[in-house]
Amino acid sequence: xxxxxxxxxxxxxxxxxxxxxxxxxxxxxxxxxxxxxxxxxxxxxxxxxxxxxxxxxxxxxxxxxxxxxxxxxxxxxxxxxxxxxxxxxxxxxxxxxxxxxxxxxxxxxxxxxxxxxxxxxxxxxxxxxxxxxxxxxxxxxxxxxxxxxxxxxxxxxxxxxxxxxxxxxxxxxxxxxxxxxxxxxxxxxxxxxxxxxxxxxxxxxxxxxxxxxxxxxxxxxxxxxxxxxxxxxxxxxxxxxxxxxxxxxxxxxxxxxxxxxxxxxxxxxxxxxxxxxxxxxxxxxxxxxxxxxxxxxxxxxxx
Numbered sequence: 001x002x003x004x005x006x007x008x009x010x011x012x013x014x015x016x017x018x019x020x021x022x023x024x025x026x027x028x029x030x031x032x033x034x035x036x037x038x039x040x041x042x043x044x045x046x047x048x049x050x051x052x053x054x055x056x057x058x059x060x061x062x063x064x065x066x067x068x069x070x071x072x073x074x075x076x077x078x079x080x081x082x083x084x085x086x087x088x089x090x091x092x093x094x095x096x097x098x099x100x101x102x103x104x105x106x107x108x109x110x111x112x113x114x115x116x117x118x119x120x121x122x123x124x125x126x127x128x129x130x131x132x133x134x135x136x137x138x139x140x141x142x143x144x145x146x147x148x149x150x151x152x153x154x155x156x157x158x159x160x161x162x163x164x165x166x167x168x169x170x171x172x173x174x175x176x177x178x179x180x181x182x183x184x185x186x187x188x189x190x191x192x193x194x195x196x197x198x199x200x201x202x203x204x205x206x207x208x209x210x211x212x213x214x215x216x217x218x219x220x221x222x223x224x225x226x227x228x229x230x231x232x233x234x235x236x237x238x239x240x241x242x243x244x245x246x247x248x249x250x251x252x253x254x255x256x257x258x259x260x261x262x263x264x265x266x267x268x269x270x271x272x273x274x275x276x277x278x279x280x281x282x283x284x285x286x287x288x289x290x291x292x293x294x295x296x297x298x299x300x301x302x303x
Contacts, residue, residue: 003071004044006064008032020061025050037093041086045079048072074123081124084113085131092259099255101151105162107139150178151254154247157236172227179246180223 010017011029021029027050032040047055052072059066067075088110092102111132118128142148152158153171160168223246230244241248282290 003059003065003067004047004075007047007058007062008043010062010064017062021058024057024061025054038086038089041079041082044075045086048076048079077122077124078127081114081117081121081128082131084110084117098258098260099151099155100148100257100259101153101155101158101251101255103139103259104143104145104148104152105158107135107143108162111135146174147254150174150250151257154241154251154254156230156233156238156240159231172231175247175250176224176227178250179227182223182246182249 007021007029008031011021012018012031018029021027027046030039030043030046032043036042050058052067055072056066058064088106091097091106114128114132118125121128149171152162153160153175160171163171226244226246230247233240233243241251
């Protein structure tokens with residue numbers, strides 16, 4: 001890693017070093033950034049994409065220690081075993097499909113892929129163990145969170161496929177329950193109260209006129225049917241939620257939060273300025289004006 005860092009530092013600080021790398025490897029060197037969580041992985045992957053001869057020539061030209069064969073094997077294994085982690089980070093910090101419901105399925109799939117790579121890890125088994133342990137520590141409460149599980153279950157791409165058979169039955173029951181509550185429109189309470197009052201005003205000897213259970217049963221049955229149809233549907237597009245009003249309402253309710261702060265950081269900052277007090281004295285009005293001017297240029301080009 002120290003040799004990689006030496007190459008990155010020289011490429012970042014010297015234009016002649018960057019030109020030398022481009023001349024030898026026919027590519028631009030990627031330098032890790034403090035504002036991109038997976039940038040170091042991407043930088044190592046870029047270095048390992050060139051041949052060993054090209055890498056040694058770059059080291060000679062930049063006066064950096066050459067990589068030993070074992071070091072190259074380690075770095076190649078490093079990018080192979082941590083590829084699922086880098087993919088997961090890019091997925092969750094992206095601006096497309098940035099829904100809260102992506103967190104749990106992503107973490108479950110990530111842990112499964114990392115565990116699978118443990119058997120073939122020659123140098124990096126300890127790295128995998130540390131990453132898996134860190135995931136359990138950091139996301140244990142999220143994996144058990146009702147809100148996170150509901151958010152995932154209401155995304156057509158996932159539904160309940162990410163759960164075990166036992167968990168699917170339990171989650172289906174929860175979906176039906178919440179969809180049933182959602183099926184009751186806000187104004188239905190007044191309507192129901194008026195109907196009950198009318199019934200009480202004309203009571204006779206027939207008990208059927210007193211006990212009114214039909215609406216509750218219909219709501220429950222309707223919710224169960226809708227959830228069943230939703231779970232059996234193979235359409236993974238978000239547009240398919242239009243056919244399931246209750247599920248769509250639950251999707252909006254539980255998927256409003258973002259899975260990562262990265263899109264917000266990119267909105268309010270520029271590169272390393274996020275770590276500086278560059279804008280801490282701006283008034284709210286000034287900040288709002290600056291932000292709107294910055295992003296409105298994308299929609300209103302200057303003629």
